Amino acid sequence: MQDYEAILFDLDDTLLNRDNAVDKMFLMILEECYEDVKHSVKLEMLQKFKEFDKRDYGYSDKTRVFESFFEEFPPKYRLIGDNIQDFWNNYFPHCFSISQNTIYLLNAIRKQLKVAIITNGSTPRQKAKILNTNLDDYFDIIIISEEVGFSKPDKDIFELALNKLDVKPESALFVGDDIVRDIGGCQNVNIKGIWFNPHMNKNDTDIKPYAEIDSLDRLLSYI
Template identity: 60%
Template structure:
């Protein structure tokens, strides 16, 4: 197998479980704004909260998410500054497992490693710092900070320049076919689709590889590197 010199990662829904984080911020909001809620209603509220969140996924201002939710489920206490609540609480709702940390250490020991993420500086940096991910990466690019966002080929090239690696010597791993597979492929990187839920690919984008667990990335390390 080809010996690669760098592995680049998406952040949300690849290294970090955003769905679990939304669960966490929902329960913080529930306790703050509603108090005790019956379990059946709580499950329906969570489903609707995630529905509203997904409509606004990628949008910096989450005010509309909370307004829509509160209109449907009138709270005891209504957040006066929902965006401020989101900015303060959401980054705290992420975590990485010891297993993921050990996986990243193994990769970092054998090749250069980077994150490229779309999003705001405040939120993405907070997630990275709070989870300790910054300890494992040589380069971290946040779209708002560099003025470019995936799938723009220039953001991938910027990361490669900082890593001092050629495109053909690098892999990109992410969950979004357009941004994390098609984008990197257009720059000459190998695009690996992280698809833990086995979603059907109904696009024209063809990943170089599809994986359901980040552990599968270990085969890009040579047998000698495992020891």
């Protein structure tokens, strides 16, 4: 088996469960903007909120998500304008938590290898997620797209990480859930990409990951 020097990770939906965070964010919106919603209606509202969030995933401005949701389910207390973005920026990072299994895994890996995060997104929000979950304690470097001026799948962001870690592409692995941004991106610089696919989604692209895992624990078999 090849000896690796570093593992690079995506953040959202890889190290952190974004779906769970969106569920918590939805409950905050209910509390802030609605009153006395029946359970059956809550389920319908949650499904719609997730649809709108997924539609605009990757965009920093979440105004359209809220406005679409409020149009579908008129609230008693409506957030408008800058208040929408402020609400998202202030509360969403606090909706994330890290599993104990992931902490154990990171502790095991960093005893042997250099570790890094490469994440797309707003600098304040991504930093807040990382600080609130104490992930900054486990990584040698953390690269946020807005902060450095380019994003996955751009090869420059991967090359920057390699340079900061002082490792060659063939000595690194990248782990991420997005087959195009993460796996296609890292392959642009000849890093082997491990597709984290816990929901067993179908790969409809021409991108062939080096490996596919449904649990982060399975990473240990590659190092």
